[in-house]
Amino acid sequence: MTNALIADRDRFAAAHPETRIELGGREWGYVAVGNTGPALLLIPGTLGRGDVFWQQIEALKDRARVVAVTYPKSGGVAEWAGDLAALCRHIGLERVTVLGSSLGGYLAQYFAATYPELTERLIAANTLHSVAEVATRPPYSSDLDNGPIEELRAGFGKGLGAWRAAHPEQAELVDLLMAEVGGRIPEPELRARLNALKRGPELPPLDMPSDRIATIEAADDPLIPPAMRDAVRARLKPSVAYRFEWGGHFPYVARPALYVSLLEEQLGLAVTGEGWGGGETRAR
Numbered sequence: 001m002t003n004a005l006i007a008d009r010d011r012f013a014a015a016h017p018e019t020r021i022e023l024g025g026r027e028w029g030y031v032a033v034g035n036t037g038p039a040l041l042l043i044p045g046t047l048g049r050g051d052v053f054w055q056q057i058e059a060l061k062d063r064a065r066v067v068a069v070t071y072p073k074s075g076g077v078a079e080w081a082g083d084l085a086a087l088c089r090h091i092g093l094e095r096v097t098v099l100g101s102s103l104g105g106y107l108a109q110y111f112a113a114t115y116p117e118l119t120e121r122l123i124a125a126n127t128l129h130s131v132a133e134v135a136t137r138p139p140y141s142s143d144l145d146n147g148p149i150e151e152l153r154a155g156f157g158k159g160l161g162a163w164r165a166a167h168p169e170q171a172e173l174v175d176l177l178m179a180e181v182g183g184r185i186p187e188p189e190l191r192a193r194l195n196a197l198k199r200g201p202e203l204p205p206l207d208m209p210s211d212r213i214a215t216i217e218a219a220d221d222p223l224i225p226p227a228m229r230d231a232v233r234a235r236l237k238p239s240v241a242y243r244f245e246w247g248g249h250f251p252y253v254a255r256p257a258l259y260v261s262l263l264e265e266q267l268g269l270a271v272t273g274e275g276w277g278g279g280e281t282r283a284r
Helices: 004-015 050-060 077-090 103-114 149-166 168-184 187-198 226-236 256-267
Strands: 019-023 026-033 039-043 065-070 096-101 119-125 213-218 240-244 281-283
Touching: 004 050, 004 168, 019 077, 026 050, 026 077, 039 050, 039 077, 039 103, 050 065, 050 256, 065 077, 077 103, 077 187, 096 103, 096 256, 103 119, 103 187, 119 226, 119 256, 149 168, 149 187, 213 226, 213 256, 240 256
Parallel strands: 039 065, 039 096, 096 119, 119 213, 213 240, 240 281
Antiparallel strands: 019 026, 026 065
8 A cells, every 4th residue: 555655755855856965074965946035944853864844845945945954974963063054055045044853953953053144043843952861761872883773773663653553643654754764764874863962962052032933842742741842942932832732743744734834934935824823832
C-alpha cells in the first residue's frame, strides 16, 4: 500500500534535489526555491532532511525565498551556526526569518544570538532552552560515537512505534519518520545530530525585540514536556506563541496547512488558509 506522504515528499525531492556545498570544511545539503519576497531559512530536527518541510516550501515558493538545509556529517551547534551564516551570504540572503524545529530550534536560537545582523525574525519550534540535562536522557545517554547504529535506530523505532499505537491515524507520518531514521539519514549524519545536543553549548544571550520572536509548541509533543515549553517561552519572551492542540513533535507534517498559515503571518504574507487569530498566545 502506497504511503501518500512519502510519495508526495519523494515527488518534491525529485523536482528539487539537494544542492551540496562545503561550508567550514563540512558538506551541507540545501534546497532553495523562490526568487522574490521575504527570506525564510528552515532548519529540521534530528529526524529529517531539509525536504521534510516540503509542504511549507511548496506553499510559499511563489511568495518567498525559502532555503531548507540538511545537516553535515560533522560539527556541532556553534560550527553549524557559522556555516549557516556563510550559506546565507553565499546565496545572497541579507536577512532571514529563521525557523528551526527541535534540534533545529536550538540551532536557530544560537544563530539568531550570534548573527543578529542576518536575523530578521526567529521562530523557535518544538524545541528546548538548554542542553544541561540532555546527556542524561536516551538516546543521548548512549555511546553516540561507538555504540551500534542499529541500537540507536531501534531506540527511535521504539518511540515512533509507541506513537503509532497511540495515534493510528498518523501511521503514514510514523512510516515517513521511520524511513528517515532507518537509512535516509546516513549514520554519520545521525550521530552528528545527536552529538550536537549532547555536547552542545548553552545558548548565548539573545538581544532581539520580542516583536521579532515567535515560538511554536504542541500540547501533545511527547519529547518537549510542558515545563520545557514554558522555559523556552520564558527565555525568549515571544510576541506570539503558537500552540497546536495536537500535532505531536512534527506539526509541520501532521498539520501542514496550519503551519503554513503561521509562517505567512510571520513573513507578512497574505494568509491563504485558516488563520490563527490574534493575541500573544494563539491555539488551534
